[in-house]
Amino acid sequence: MFEKLFGNKSSGLIEVLPEVRGKYIENALLSKHTWFGVGGPAEVLYLPEDEDDLRDFLVRKPEAVPVTVIGGGSNLLIRDGGVLGVVIKLDGAFFRKIEVLDNEQVCVGAGLNNVELKKTLIENNIGGLEFICSVPGRIGGLLKTNAGCFGQTIADVMVSAKIMNDWGEVYELSAEDFNFSYRSSRFPENWIILSVVLQGKKSDKEQIKKTLDEQMTYRREKQPINKKTAGSTFKNPEGLAAWKLIEEAGCRGLKVGGAEVSEKHCNFLINSGNATAEDLEELGETIIERVKEKTAVTLEWEVRRMGVKK
Numbered sequence: 001m002f003e004k005l006f007g008n009k010s011s012g013l014i015e016v017l018p019e020v021r022g023k024y025i026e027n028a029l030l031s032k033h034t035w036f037g038v039g040g041p042a043e044v045l046y047l048p049e050d051e052d053d054l055r056d057f058l059v060r061k062p063e064a065v066p067v068t069v070i071g072g073g074s075n076l077l078i079r080d081g082g083v084l085g086v087v088i089k090l091d092g093a094f095f096r097k098i099e100v101l102d103n104e105q106v107c108v109g110a111g112l113n114n115v116e117l118k119k120t121l122i123e124n125n126i127g128g129l130e131f132i133c134s135v136p137g138r139i140g141g142l143l144k145t146n147a148g149c150f151g152q153t154i155a156d157v158m159v160s161a162k163i164m165n166d167w168g169e170v171y172e173l174s175a176e177d178f179n180f181s182y183r184s185s186r187f188p189e190n191w192i193i194l195s196v197v198l199q200g201k202k203s204d205k206e207q208i209k210k211t212l213d214e215q216m217t218y219r220r221e222k223q224p225i226n227k228k229t230a231g232s233t234f235k236n237p238e239g240l241a242a243w244k245l246i247e248e249a250g251c252r253g254l255k256v257g258g259a260e261v262s263e264k265h266c267n268f269l270i271n272s273g274n275a276t277a278e279d280l281e282e283l284g285e286t287i288i289e290r291v292k293e294k295t296a297v298t299l300e301w302e303v304r305r306m307g308v309k310k
């Protein structure tokens with residue numbers, strides 16, 4: 001929307017933001033930060049240097065400036081008009097640290113790519129956390145979405161998390177504080193997860209490697225993981241499988257513009273190359289309508305939609 005107002009020019013927001021040690025990027029194309037490969041620009045993208053830099057920013061920014069946090073963008077459908085205000089991404093080395101604690105616990109920075117946890121688990125004989133490595137995205141997003149697979153969710157292995165609220169105050173929260181439910185938590189939208197302590201269990205290197213391999217093989221076989229997708233589009237309604245309802249409603253392979261329903265796993269939407277966020281959202285809404293007509297079930301989006309339409 002601000003593209004319409006300002007074109008490629010600065011909206012002026014950057015002028016009122018405090019000086020930071022991290023980096024501001026104006027009109028940063030968010031399609032480069034999402035797995036779908038769609039999404040308009042962030043008015044300003046802010047990559048904080050470290051925790052103090054982030055706190056100073058939050059304390060000193062004008063109150064009216066909205067803030068949105070993103071992780072690896074693997075669960076996001078960002079609309080073509082982009083996101084107003086400041087989009088924060090924890091990307092630097094400070095936010096990607098891993099520290100092995102006693103009793104098979106690991107403290108992981110929220111900006112770490114989940115897959116990067118593999119090496120630490122193998123080297124330290126820590127099992128029980130392998131499932132995390134196969135989920136695309138980063139640790140902060142994992143926690144916020146209560147992501148899970150292979151019979152486990154992050155809620156099962158989380159001990160505590162360090163978070164920053166929108167006034168820059170830092171707290172340690174427990175799993176109860178997050179109030180986790182299926183693919184969801186009650187963590188406020190504009191608060192930021194900084195790091196999380198996870199509970200693993202003593203295991204054998206070879207067993208850990210085997211589990212990691214088996215889980216990745218399963219994904220490669222069953223899911224279109226090398227495509228531009230955001231994973232499961234809709235939550236499974238209680239006792240039902242979303243993909244089955246979508247299939248029953250005749251939506252396998254359905255297309256809108258450059259967006260299509262995956263032939264391999266019909267709860268996955270795919271950007272076949274030139275889809276817009278509008279194509280993907282319209283395809284999703286069409287599926288919801290058709291499934292409702294055929295089965296009387298209303299599907300609920302699992303993919304998080306953000307930003308404004310063009």
Ligand SMILES: Cc1cc2nc3c(=O)[nH]c(=O)nc-3n(C[C@H](O)[C@H](O)[C@H](O)COP(=O)(O)OP(=O)(O)OC[C@H]3O[C@@H](n4cnc5c(N)ncnc54)[C@H](O)[C@@H]3O)c2cc1C
Nearest residue numbers: 071072073074075137138140141142144147148149193231
């Ligand atoms: C091929 C594929 C397979 C997938 N398989 C699974 C699966 O098996 N199980 C599953 O649960 N999901 C799956 N997903 C969905 C997705 O990977 C998860 O939801 C993932 O945890 C999202 O993490 P992210 O870092 O990409 O978050 P993003 O998509 O960037 O953001 C998701 C949400 O988290 C918030 N957020 C991100 N970082 C922070 C932070 N530091 N502090 C506060 N809030 C934050 C964002 O505001 C947003 O609301 C899959 C996706 C793909 C593409």
